[in-house]
Structure formats: structure tokens, C-alpha cells
Amino acid sequence: MTHAAMKLKGKTAIVTGAASGIGREIALLYAREGARVAIADLNQTGAEGVAREIEAAGGRAIGVAMDVTSEDAVEQGIETTAKTLGGIDILVSNAGIQIVKSLDQLAYADWRRMIAIHLDGAFLSTRACLRHMYRQGRGGSIIYMGSVHSKLASALKGPYVAAKHGLIGLCRTVAKEGAAHRVRANVICPGFVLTPLVKSQIPELARANGMSEDEVAKKIMLKDTADGEFTTTADVAEAALFFAAFETNALTGQSIIVSHGWHME
Ligand code: NAD
DSSP states (O other): OOOGGGGGOOOOEETTTTSSSHHHHHHHHHHHHTTTTEEEEEEEHHHHHHHHHHHTOEEEEEEEETTTTTTHHHHHHHHHHHHTTTOSEEEEEEOOOOOOGGGGGGHHHHOOOOOOOIHHHHHHHHHHHHHHHHHHHHHEEEEOOOGGGSSSSSTTTTHHHHHHHHHHHHHHHHHHGGGTTTEEEEEEOOOOOOOSHHHHHHHHHHHHHHHOOOHIIIIIIIITSSOOOBBBBBHHHHHHHHHOOOOSSTSSSSEEEESSSSSSO
């Protein structure tokens, strides 16, 4: 790709939860499109591995050890990113986990852990990046990794559904407050993607529903898609590139569903 054709040339991005799955794919694509990328993750070794992969391909990246639920870690990680890579233009708030349990069986500690990672993490990352973006005065793009579960509910996923719905509210508020600074905020809502996060919940769903693991994929996860297919990390990364490269406030406060037609609106 020539430099002129790169969509994120000269931009700095931080992607949380980028040691694995969807975040990793977004980081790799952003780097190919010319961005300098911070790979922020709880898993430091994994984050450094992805950064090395980008640098080996001629890009610029750093691994940042960062637990998104820790105010200090997020402040420090984003400060290090801005200092090392030249400010912050794009945040992808993506770190996440899943806990599959019915509400009557759910421990309060598990509820709080889910809300802490998905919502506190998004808030802390947003606040730290907004401060840089406002100070820099060159606009910015904030992208939240929502889910089809930002739009509808499934049994056994109470805290996930609540947190993913919450991200839509946070995004819309950032859109309102950020507009004067040309900071946009949008949400990506993927359907099922076969990452470690999804693979690990298949056995639990199989047990709970008395099905084989194959049936869980076909009869639960992909039942309402238009074509019975899983969404891929590459599909989600393309949507993340679109939001990151869109330069005006015309596209802000929105959510886009990337789910093979599982949910339409
Ligand atoms: P994944 O398990 O492959 O990757 C998640 C990453 O987040 C891991 O590297 C993990 O170390 C990191 N992480 C977890 N807790 C963290 C913390 N406290 N601080 C920093 N990093 C942390 O999962 P994935 O499927 O790529 O999920 C990424 C995001 O996409 C999540 O927000 C998830 O809810 C969302 N999502 C996934 C799917 C799917 O089907 N896989 C669908 C919709 C939305």
C-alpha cells in the first residue's frame, strides 16, 4: 500500500484488549493503514507479542500492560501511549470478558466484575483519552466494542447485556460533549465471532441447554442470522477502520451492527 492510500497515516490509536481476538485484528489493520498503535491489555506478554508482530511488518507499535478497571493503570497506560507515540487520535475501548450464568445463580462479585471491565473500563479509557484529545485540539474518534447484546437480550447473559446496552448511553454522551472538540464516538455491535471469549462459553451453553456444542453454534448462536455464518474478526476490524477514518461529526453517536443480519434495525 502506498503511504498516500493509507487511511490512518499519522494517527495514533490505542486499542484495549488488543492481545487477542477482535482487538488484535483491529490493531493489525490500523497499523497496516499507517497508524501508530498501542496494544493495551491485561496480558502484557500477549500485548508485547502483537506489538512485535506489527513492528516486524514495518509498522510502529508498543505493548502496554493495562487493566482497564484500574484508574491508575489506565491513566499511566494512556499517558505512556501519548508520550511515546505522539498524542492520541483514536481509542478503541474493546477489552471484555463473558460470564454465562442465570441471574438467580449469579454471584454479586461476578456482576461487579462484568460492570467494572465493560463500563468502568470504558469510562476510564474514555476520560483519559478525551483529556488528551481536547488538549491536542485535532479532534478524535472513540469507538466502543458493543455487541448485538447492546440491542437485545439473551438468557444467561444479564450483566453482559446490561453493560453492552450501557455503552450506547456512554457513546451518545461522548458524542454530545465531544462535538465541540471534533471528537466523535460510535459503537460497533458484532454478532458471534469465534474468539477465545466465545469458544469458552460454548460448553456452558451446551450444558445449560442439553445440546451438543455443534448444536449450540447452529441452534442458538447463529439461529437468527441471514446465512448461518459467524462474523469474523476481519469484518469487525473493517467497521472499526471506517469509524476511525471518518473525519467529521456527521457520523457520531451511532451504533452499527455487524452480525450477518442476526439483528436488523
Ligand atoms: P478475547 O477474549 O479474544 O479478547 C479479549 C481481550 O481483553 C483479552 O486479550 C484479555 O486479556 C483482555 N482483557 C480482559 N480483561 C481485561 C482488563 N480488565 N483490562 C485489559 N484487558 C483485558 O475476546 P474478543 O471476542 O476479542 O472480545 C473483545 C470485545 O468484543 C469484548 O468487549 C467483547 O464483549 C466484544 N464482543 C465479542 C463478540 C464475540 O462474539 N467474540 C461479539 C460481540 C462483542
